Amino acid sequence: MRRPGQSQGASLGQGPRMLQHNAFNPAECNVLVTYDSDGGCYELLTFGSMDGASNGVGADPNELRRGSCLAAVFLARNRFAVLDKNHQILIKNFSNEVTKKLTPPHPNTDGLHFGGTSGRLLLRCEDRITLYEQQSRKVLAELQVPRVKYTFWNHDCSLVALASKHTVVIASKQLDQLATVSETVRVKSGAWDTNNRIFVYSTLNHIKYLLANGDTGIIRTLDVPLYLTKAVGKKLFCLDREGKTRVVEIDNTEALFKLALEDKKYGEVMHMVRHSRLCGQSIISYLQEKGFPEVALHFVSDNKTKFRLALACGNIEVAMHTADKLPDDAIWHQLGTEALRQGNHQVVEMAYQRTKNFERLSFLYLLTGNTDKLRKMLKIAERRGDVMSRFHNSLFLGDAAERVSVLESTGQISLAYLTAATHGLEEDAARLRELLEAQGMPIPQTRPDAALLQPPTPIVRTDNWPLLAVSRGPMQGGDLSAATGGAADAAAAAAGAGGDEATGEEWDVDLDLDEDEIGGRGEGAANGGGGGGGGGGGGGEGGGWGEDDDLDLGDDDLDFGDEGGARAKAVPSDMADFAMPPAGRSLPTLWVDNSSHAADHAAAGDFQARIGRNAAVRWALTLGAMQLLNRQIAVVNFEPLRAHFLAVHTGAMASLPGLNAMPSLRSGLQRNASEKNPEKNSLPAVALKASVLLDRLKAAYKAFTMGSFAESRQEFDFILRAVPLVVGETRAEGNELKEVRNMELLAYFTCCNLQPAHLLLALRMAMASAFKGKNFITAASFAQRLLELPDLSSERHADLRLKVGLAQKVLQKSQQMARNEHTLDYDERNPFEVDCQSLKPIYRGTPSCKCPYCGSAYPLSAKGTVCVTCGLSQIGVETLGLVTTSSAGGKR
Numbered sequence: 001m002r003r004p005g006q007s008q009g010a011s012l013g014q015g016p017r018m019l020q021h022n023a024f025n026p027a028e029c030n031v032l033v034t035y036d037s038d039g040g041c042y043e044l045l046t047f048g049s050m051d052g053a054s055n056g057v058g059a060d061p062n063e064l065r066r067g068s069c070l071a072a073v074f075l076a077r078n079r080f081a082v083l084d085k086n087h088q089i090l091i092k093n094f095s096n097e098v099t100k101k102l103t104p105p106h107p108n109t110d111g112l113h114f115g116g117t118s119g120r121l122l123l124r125c126e127d128r129i130t131l132y133e134q135q136s137r138k139v140l141a142e143l144q145v146p147r148v149k150y151t152f153w154n155h156d157c158s159l160v161a162l163a164s165k166h167t168v169v170i171a172s173k174q175l176d177q178l179a180t181v182s183e184t185v186r187v188k189s190g191a192w193d194t195n196n197r198i199f200v201y202s203t204l205n206h207i208k209y210l211l212a213n214g215d216t217g218i219i220r221t222l223d224v225p226l227y228l229t230k231a232v233g234k235k236l237f238c239l240d241r242e243g244k245t246r247v248v249e250i251d252n253t254e255a256l257f258k259l260a261l262e263d264k265k266y267g268e269v270m271h272m273v274r275h276s277r278l279c280g281q282s283i284i285s286y287l288q289e290k291g292f293p294e295v296a297l298h299f300v301s302d303n304k305t306k307f308r309l310a311l312a313c314g315n316i317e318v319a320m321h322t323a324d325k326l327p328d329d330a331i332w333h334q335l336g337t338e339a340l341r342q343g344n345h346q347v348v349e350m351a352y353q354r355t356k357n358f359e360r361l362s363f364l365y366l367l368t369g370n371t372d373k374l375r376k377m378l379k380i381a382e383r384r385g386d387v388m389s390r391f392h393n394s395l396f397l398g399d400a401a402e403r404v405s406v407l408e409s410t411g412q413i414s415l416a417y418l419t420a421a422t423h424g425l426e427e428d429a430a431r432l433r434e435l436l437e438a439q440g441m442p443i444p445q446t447r448p449d450a451a452l453l454q455p456p457t458p459i460v461r462t463d464n465w466p467l468l469a470v471s472r473g474p475m476q477g478g479d480l481s482a483a484t485g486g487a488a489d490a491a492a493a494a495a496g497a498g499g500d501e502a503t504g505e506e507w508d509v510d511l512d513l514d515e516d517e518i519g520g521r522g523e524g525a526a527n528g529g530g531g532g533g534g535g536g537g538g539g540g541e542g543g544g545w546g547e548d549d550d551l552d553l554g555d556d557d558l559d560f561g562d563e564g565g566a567r568a569k570a571v572p573s574d575m576a577d578f579a580m581p582p583a584g585r586s587l588p589t590l591w592v593d594n595s596s597h598a599a600d601h602a603a604a605g606d607f608q609a610r611i612g613r614n615a616a617v618r619w620a621l622t623l624g625a626m627q628l629l630n631r632q633i634a635v636v637n638f639e640p641l642r643a644h645f646l647a648v649h650t651g652a653m654a655s656l657p658g659l660n661a662m663p664s665l666r667s668g669l670q671r672n673a674s675e676k677n678p679e680k681n682s683l684p685a686v687a688l689k690a691s692v693l694l695d696r697l698k699a700a701y702k703a704f705t706m707g708s709f710a711e712s713r714q715e716f717d718f719i720l721r722a723v724p725l726v727v728g729e730t731r732a733e734g735n736e737l738k739e740v741r742n743m744e745l746l747a748y749f750t751c752c753n754l755q756p757a758h759l760l761l762a763l764r765m766a767m768a769s770a771f772k773g774k775n776f777i778t779a780a781s782f783a784q785r786l787l788e789l790p791d792l793s794s795e796r797h798a799d800l801r802l803k804v805g806l807a808q809k810v811l812q813k814s815q816q817m818a819r820n821e822h823t824l825d826y827d828e829r830n831p832f833e834v835d836c837q838s839l840k841p842i843y844r845g846t847p848s849c850k851c852p853y854c855g856s857a858y859p860l861s862a863k864g865t866v867c868v869t870c871g872l873s874q875i876g877v878e879t880l881g882l883v884t885t886s887s888a889g890g891k892r
Contacts, residue, residue, distance in 0.1 A: 030094065032080055034072050042072035042082060044094065065096040071112040073121065075134065081121055083112050089121070091134065105130060105139050113151040116160060116173050124148050129162060131175045138878075141175035152199065154192040159212060161199045163187050168201055170212050179214040189227040191236075198255045200231045207236070207248075209255045213262060215286075219250050254283070261292060269295065284309075307331060311338050316347055329355045336360075343465025358389055366396045369458025378402065398454040404428050414444050421446045587668035590682040597883055598632070599725040601625035602645045603652035603684035629724055633853035634877035637866045640717075644688070644725050651687030671727075688726045693719050705761070720854065720870050728885040760789055764807075771810050774821035780814035783807045833857035836869050849876035 031045045043066040071083040075091060079099070082090045087109055091100035104123055111124030115131060120140070123130040129148050131140040146164040153160050159178070162169040168187055170179040183203055190201035199210045200219065207219045207226070226238040226246065236248040253276045260268040273295065284305070287295050303325050310319035316339055323331050336351030345368055352361040358377065365374040374396055381389035387410055394402035400423035407416035413435055420428040436443055588604035595601070602625040625645065629635040638645075656665040669685040700715035763786040770779035786807050832841035833848065836856040842848045847860050851867035852874075858867075863876035 028077055028094065030074075032072055032074055034069065038068060039085065040068060040070050042067055042069045044080070044096065046094070065094070067096065070110055071124075073112045073114050075121065076118045081112055081134070083109065089134070100134070102134055102137060105132065111148070113148070114153065116153055116157040122148075122151060122160075129175070143169070143171060143175045143177055145169050145177075149187075150190065152190050152192060154196040154199075155194070156196055158196065159192075159199075161190055161192070161201070161210070163190055163201065168199070168210055170199060170210060178212045179210060181208075181210050181214075181216050188225055189229075191228040191231045193231045193252065193255075194233065195259075197259060198231075198252060200228060200236065200250075200252075202226050202228050202238075207250065209252065211255065211258060211262075215255075215258050217254050217258075219252060219255075220248075257283075258286070261287075261290065261295070304331075307334075311335070314338070314342065316342060316344055320347060320350075333357075345462070345464055358384075358386070359392070362389070362393055362396060366455070368463075369461040371397060371458065395453070396455060400452075401425060401428070404432075408432065413439070414441065418444050418446060422450045423452055587670070587682055587684075591668075591684045594681055595683055596628065597727055597885070598625040598628045599648055599686045599688070599727050600684055601628060602648045602725060603686060605649050607645060628883075629872075632880050633724065633872070633882050634874040634879050635724070635853070635872045636874045637872055640721050640871050641724070644722055647687055648725050652684040686725070686727045688722050690726055690728065693722060693726060717871075721872065724853075724872075724882060726884070760786065763789075767807065767810055771814065774817075776814035776817040777820045780811055783811040783814065787811070835859060836867070837862055851875055852877055852879040853882065 029047045031047070032042060033045065034040065034042045067082065069082045069084055070087070073081055075081045079091055079093055082092060083104075084090055087104065087107060089102040089104055089112070090098050091102065092098055106123065106125050106128075108125050109123045109130075110126075113122035113124065113129075115121045115133075119133060119135050121132045121134060123132050124147070126147055128142055128144050130142050132138070133140055143162075145162055146167050148162045148164055150163040151160055152163065158173050160171050160173070160175075162171065165186055166183050168181050168183075168190065169177060171177050185204045188202045188204065190199060192199055197212060201208055201210065202222070202225065204225055205222050207222060207228075208216060209219055210216045224240060226240055226248065228236060228238050230237040231250075234250055234252065236250050238246045238248055240246055253272060257269065257272050257276070260266075260272070303322050307319055307322040307326065310316075310322060311334060316335075319335055319338065323335050332351045332354040336348050336355070336357075339345075339347035339351065345364065348364060349361065352358075352364065358381070362374060362377045365371075365377060374393060378390060378393035378397060378399070381393055387406060391403060391406045394400075394406060400419060404416045404420045404423075404425060407413075407419060413432055417429060417432040417436060419425075420432060433443060588606070591600050591604040592606050601607070606624045608624040608626055626635070626638055629638075629641075635641070652669055654667045654669055656667065658665055668682075670682050671685040672681065672683050675681070696715055696719055700712050700719065703709075703712040703715065763782050767779050767782035767786060770776075770782060830843050832843045834840075835842050835858060837858055842857055842859065848857050849860055849863045850857055851870060853872055854867060854870040856867055856869040858865075858875050860876075865875055867873050867875055
């Protein structure tokens with residue numbers, strides 16, 4: 001770049017230089033160039049405006065405006081900031097004149113970046129980035145991040161990407177961290193997409209993207225490194241290492257898909273599903289992680305994966321349709337478990353049949369009250385020769401005769417006799433008694449108080465659990481509907497073909513019954529169309545299960561043909577008329593939203609800060625009570641506040657005991673419950689009251705006067721740590737709280753500015769100590785101050801007027817001696833504050849810092865440590881100050 005009419009020597013940088021930064025000001029058509037010549041330089045170039053005029057101050061393009069710097073950046077449309085080599089920030093106009101000089105808050109600041117808004121700067125240190133407002137000279141926010149090389153603001157300056165050597169961090173306009181990603185290779189460059197929400201960046205061999213919610217992915221690979229300059233849709237404008245401009249075609253469908261999914265724009269999601277090439281295990285895992293397995297169903301063709309996704313989204317129809325293609329007992333067991341969880345007994349029954357899980361099947365029939373099918377299970381157990389299953393099924397049915405038969409067949413004659421005698425089976429009991437006598441075995445005696453072991457008779461035979469009709473979501477169209485329809489059609493076809501053929505065939509195959517006894521089952525059913533009981537017309541030819549009517553599996557027995565219809569009924573056709581009602585908001589949630597007072601957050605149990613999703617804002621930071629106190633009064637040690645936090649939290653909730661073995665009902669107590677509609681502006685009742693603290697303050701004063709310093713200190717500590725969690729009901733009460741805090745701090749014996757009554761006690765003790773130590777000048781000073789106290793003439797201190805004579809004598813004697821035996825670090829003529837750490841004076845003019853909460857003074861060396869007086873706050877931090885009132889409906 002060369003100025004018109006000038007020689008090569010007057011060109012930009014006077015020869016080849018490594019360009020470090022090139023910032024453009026479109027308002028005045030200026031370019032601020034920084035490069036590394038002579039340890040770092042900047043140069044301000046002015047071009048003609050967009051309409052051909054020259055608007056800039058000093059807009060002559062031949063004028064030389066350059067200087068040395070560590071960094072330079074535009075601050076406003078007519079000013080720019082320069083970080084000189086002395087680490088001072090210089091504010092200059094476009095005539096290169098210094099208008100203001102600032103000292104950065106961190107002495108090791110070595111870089112400047114634009115702050116997103118006119119008048120703000122991002123100050124770079126080795127391990128952090130600071131948002132600084134030059135007008136008020138305040139630090140607005142700080143973010144711990146590795147050394148930042150580049151900053152990229154999106155088009156509306158609502159988000160900023162901070163690029164370090166191997167890290168990219170996305171933060172909000174207020175420097176709240178939203179997302180971060182770490183790379184193993186260097187980050188080369190980056191640019192925001194035109195939609196303001198996709199940050200595209202390049203590494204040595206990849207082009208990647210990062211979203212504000214933390215999602216990241218690879219767009220494409222690179223053969224050679226590229227440096228991004230602009231991203232517009234599917235085009236990426238770059239520079240290669242030869243300085244040539246290149247346009248690269250990219251496919252950002254995956255990033256747009258994730259944004260649409262996050263924004264719940266399901267129409268766009270389904271359009272991308274049908275018309276894009278989104279696939280792969282990564283996108284499926286992402287959808288599962290985000291809670292959208294029904295969308296992932298559209299991407300898979302593998303039956304096992306589809307079955308797993310169908311179970312994840314609770315779609316029993318698709319899961320059953322897929323399980324038919326997977327002859328694996330483990331698959332059917334999983335299907336049965338999920339169907340049981342949803343209360344779909346028909347599918348559970350089918351799954352147990354396929355897996356030959358007879359015990360679970362019998363128990364299912366017992367729970368649903370299906371005694372007919374339970375009796376069939378008894379006969380099946382007899383055919384299988386499973387004695388334990390026979391006994392269990394007879395027990396479930398309450399069939400005492402069958403239990404007697406089972407016990408007798410296994411040689412348990414005594415138990416069989418007792419069972420028969422107890423249940424009134426006289427014939428069986430007499431027969432078994434004869435057997436016992438013939439074998440010489442003792443006859444067991446029955447108990448007169450024996451009770452019959454009979455299961456309750458089912459009154460209501462349960463079917464599938466009732467399902468709430470909900471509208472079919474947009475994710476259930478397309479392939480998913482086809483799969484669902486296919487499963488329903490298959491079940492309906494089985495029902496239409498005769499219902500019993502399919503079910504009976506499954507039972508014949510799975511139960512492996514004797515072919516001679518059920519030989520006519522399949523043929524008779526096929527020919528007779530599943531007729532009930534006498535489908536084959538004759539004694540045993542069409543019964544299917546043998547000659548016994550109890551073994552007949554006709555239309556009324558174990559009929560699975562209606563499963564398709566039952567499943568169809570579970571999802572009625574008019575379900576689109578129902579919309580799921582939104583969940584209500586709990587009182588603790590309202591308390592957090594309606595107040596910025598730490599006590600209200602503690603009452604809600606919101607002790608610490610957390611980040612979560614919000615309906616109005618994609619990512620919202622919820623400030624806990626600890627974070628609020630840290631920002632207001634710089635509290636860093638919260639252990640002394642633990643008891644107060646718990647007291648406020650438990651005091652805001654009422655617990656009502658309920659039924660036995662049931663938890664108590666918790667109900668929030670509201671301090672504005674008398675309002676007409678307290679829920680909208682709900683605020684919690686706070687157990688700590690200002691009146692209680694005032695009573696304890698009086699007790700502390702009394703203890704101090706009586707010389708009980710340990711008790712007094714204990715009371716003062718309680719008050720000092722309780723004040724941040726007291727809510728002033730009115731503004732006047734809030735101001736009173738602050739005054740109470742100041743008054744009780746003045747009562748500390750180590751502080752010179754005591755209340756008059758306490759100052760009298762302190763002066764009397766100091767006078768006596770100085771006189772005994774032969775520091776007569778100092779003793780005279782204390783005696784003179786004591787005699788000048790106005791409270792000595794009041795009636796309240798009539799008893800202390802007896803000490804006036806002693807003070808006058810001390811003053812007279814000290815004036816006669818007029819010398820000090822010891823040199824004290826005390827000058828009564830020079831105002832001072834007491835260093836609360838070393839208990840030494842800090843005279844006026846000496847640099848010092850204070851606790852932002854209690855106001856205790858310390859030397860600068862104590863800055864950043866915890867205050868020893870209150871034990872809560874960090875010394876030397878500038879804060880907003882303690883919040884003592886809260887307004888209903890106020891937002892943070």
